[in-house]
Amino acid sequence: MVPVPSPLLARVDSPEALRQLGADQLSALCQEIRQFIVDTVNHLSDGHLGSNLGAVELTVALHRVLDSPRDIILWDTGHQTYPHKMLTGRTGAFSTLRQGGGLSGYPSRGESAHDWIENSHASTVLGYAHGLATAFDSQGVSDRRIVAVLGDGSMTGGMAFEGLNNLGHSGRNVTIILNDNGRSYAPTVSLLSESLVKIRSNPVYMQRQRRFERWTSKLPLVGKYSNLGINASKAAIREALEPKSFFEPLGVRYMGPFDGHNIAELETALRNAAHFDGPVVLHVFTQKGRGYAPALNDPIKNMHDMGGMKPESYTAAFTETLTKLADQHDDLVAITAAMPDSTGLLPFMERFADRTFDVGIAEQHAVTYAAGMAMGGLRPVVALYSTFLTRAFDQANLDVGLHGLPVIFCLDRAGVTGNDGPSHNGILDLVLLSKVPGMTILCPSSYQELQQMMLDAYNIKTGPVCIRWPKTAAPSVGDDQVGRGLSARLERRGSDVCLIGVGKMLAAAQQAADLLAADGVSVTVWDPRVVKPLDPTMLADAAEHRLVVTIEDGLRDGGIGAIVATTLQTSEVRVLGVPTTYLQHGKADDILAGLGLDGAGVAASVRAALAEQVAR
Numbered sequence: 001m002v003p004v005p006s007p008l009l010a011r012v013d014s015p016e017a018l019r020q021l022g023a024d025q026l027s028a029l030c031q032e033i034r035q036f037i038v039d040t041v042n043h044l045s046d047g048h049l050g051s052n053l054g055a056v057e058l059t060v061a062l063h064r065v066l067d068s069p070r071d072i073i074l075w076d077t078g079h080q081t082y083p084h085k086m087l088t089g090r091t092g093a094f095s096t097l098r099q100g101g102g103l104s105g106y107p108s109r110g111e112s113a114h115d116w117i118e119n120s121h122a123s124t125v126l127g128y129a130h131g132l133a134t135a136f137d138s139q140g141v142s143d144r145r146i147v148a149v150l151g152d153g154s155m156t157g158g159m160a161f162e163g164l165n166n167l168g169h170s171g172r173n174v175t176i177i178l179n180d181n182g183r184s185y186a187p188t189v190s191l192l193s194e195s196l197v198k199i200r201s202n203p204v205y206m207q208r209q210r211r212f213e214r215w216t217s218k219l220p221l222v223g224k225y226s227n228l229g230i231n232a233s234k235a236a237i238r239e240a241l242e243p244k245s246f247f248e249p250l251g252v253r254y255m256g257p258f259d260g261h262n263i264a265e266l267e268t269a270l271r272n273a274a275h276f277d278g279p280v281v282l283h284v285f286t287q288k289g290r291g292y293a294p295a296l297n298d299p300i301k302n303m304h305d306m307g308g309m310k311p312e313s314y315t316a317a318f319t320e321t322l323t324k325l326a327d328q329h330d331d332l333v334a335i336t337a338a339m340p341d342s343t344g345l346l347p348f349m350e351r352f353a354d355r356t357f358d359v360g361i362a363e364q365h366a367v368t369y370a371a372g373m374a375m376g377g378l379r380p381v382v383a384l385y386s387t388f389l390t391r392a393f394d395q396a397n398l399d400v401g402l403h404g405l406p407v408i409f410c411l412d413r414a415g416v417t418g419n420d421g422p423s424h425n426g427i428l429d430l431v432l433l434s435k436v437p438g439m440t441i442l443c444p445s446s447y448q449e450l451q452q453m454m455l456d457a458y459n460i461k462t463g464p465v466c467i468r469w470p471k472t473a474a475p476s477v478g479d480d481q482v483g484r485g486l487s488a489r490l491e492r493r494g495s496d497v498c499l500i501g502v503g504k505m506l507a508a509a510q511q512a513a514d515l516l517a518a519d520g521v522s523v524t525v526w527d528p529r530v531v532k533p534l535d536p537t538m539l540a541d542a543a544e545h546r547l548v549v550t551i552e553d554g555l556r557d558g559g560i561g562a563i564v565a566t567t568l569q570t571s572e573v574r575v576l577g578v579p580t581t582y583l584q585h586g587k588a589d590d591i592l593a594g595l596g597l598d599g600a601g602v603a604a605s606v607r608a609a610l611a612e613q614v615a616r
Helices: 007-011 023-044 050-054 056-065 082-096 125-138 158-170 191-200 203-217 223-241 263-273 314-328 346-351 363-375 386-401 429-433 447-459 503-517 536-542 560-567 588-594 599-615
Strands: 072-076 146-151 175-180 253-259 280-285 332-336 356-358 379-385 408-412 440-442 465-468 489-492 497-501 523-527 530-532 547-555 573-578
Touching (some): 007 023, 007 082, 023 056, 023 082, 050 056, 056 146, 056 263, 125 146, 263 280, 314 346, 363 386, 379 386, 386 429, 440 447, 447 465, 489 503, 497 503, 497 536, 497 599, 503 523, 503 599, 530 560, 588 599
Parallel strands (some): 072 146, 146 175, 408 465, 440 465
Antiparallel strands (some): 440 530, 489 523
């Protein structure tokens, strides 16, 4: 049964309505928001849970103090915005969350004026905030606030530090909310430091302090020394009793920490921050998964999302084989960027804690870190989502590829992933990595192929290797359907048309071959397995057919099919793949079918191409 919002939640359909509520109603509303999130995510068996449950009171406070969308609220990371969506008029559509044609799981500019950025890749929000603040200043706009919410580990990313540094030097007015749920910067707190926090975040006190300092500086004879004494005392107290300063040397005023579940305290802090010139960070402690026992009892990720490694998945095949390889090879190490669970590294981490390295949301560092490890004689495996490796392409190209280092890139969620939307589809990796000199790229089509490719990858010592696999279930096949080394595998012999199905798309090629056989079309099907370098035997065989069709779940332009077409210049080659566009969220199979990348779509493309040949 589709969850229905409570009467109070249904009534609060805008920030204006939210501002009319009293304290007791706000407390009840927060409970109702949490329950509705839990009910909806469980009903859909999809979505992000823990981070949203922790951000409820913070979101309420933001929308009560700020005048969104005139005041700008920027979210980083975007998967903590379910309460924001509800409080900006989207509760009624919440049952369509992450479904085709429904609400996005992240902020979406096309969905609401309250959503400024679609931000599901972390650590970027301060760059947006700095740019908006610069634009406002250049236009003389001074009556619009900009608030950037970082959280759920995004402060571990390098772009966040770059943004802090540039914002601090610019002196522009941006309020930064550090939503610290245990995965970000977390200084210690004492009772006395809490008192100092309240004093330093009070603009009236700070104004009086500045007047006092100006007065003492004018005292005859001792003015200069009085100010020196005051400043020294303040510095000593700060050093002894406050959290060690990180932000203020960068030019960013630090206020906090605050209780992220105390709406009144948060509202006061937000209002006070507006009185200070320059960027201000409000450090807010929240509890990921708050109010939901299963999330609080999840020690790994507080039920960050509803996903998990399925036993029949490609990820499970990776996990199983990596652990076996590490038993045999002491030089094998694994690196992840804040996703040991989702990338399948947890079992490896439990077994080889001293050989597993989580660098946080820092993919660029992860790749160059791996390069240094390889230079030192280790065999690093970098486990990332495909979409996140694109953040570190320069490092893969120049820090790893240019040096010919044997780093193994293991890319999960390659191809069209579906419900996470345009930012999470892994459709760039084949185009990008195929242009890295010396890079070997392997695309498994089954559980057993991935296991074999892990073994093959370890034995390639001449340069980097990439193995990329999809989110979907992995077919299980017999040993006679598993290739070896850098050779392609002939799946089916025909004479009219040659289909080359890359990785997961081998299944679509096989289905299309069956459909075409009913039309009397004889079809050859190849599983290329290795798409860089392409097997010359496969290419030579393909050239013997009057039509060659390649199928891949990456970008069509510049992808593997384009390389095949360039190589087989004497044959007619049709390249099927993802168009160069942003794909909206929906079920992955539905998206692929809509792009003609299922069995029926491939068969239709072949029929059309053959008809054109006859017409010519």
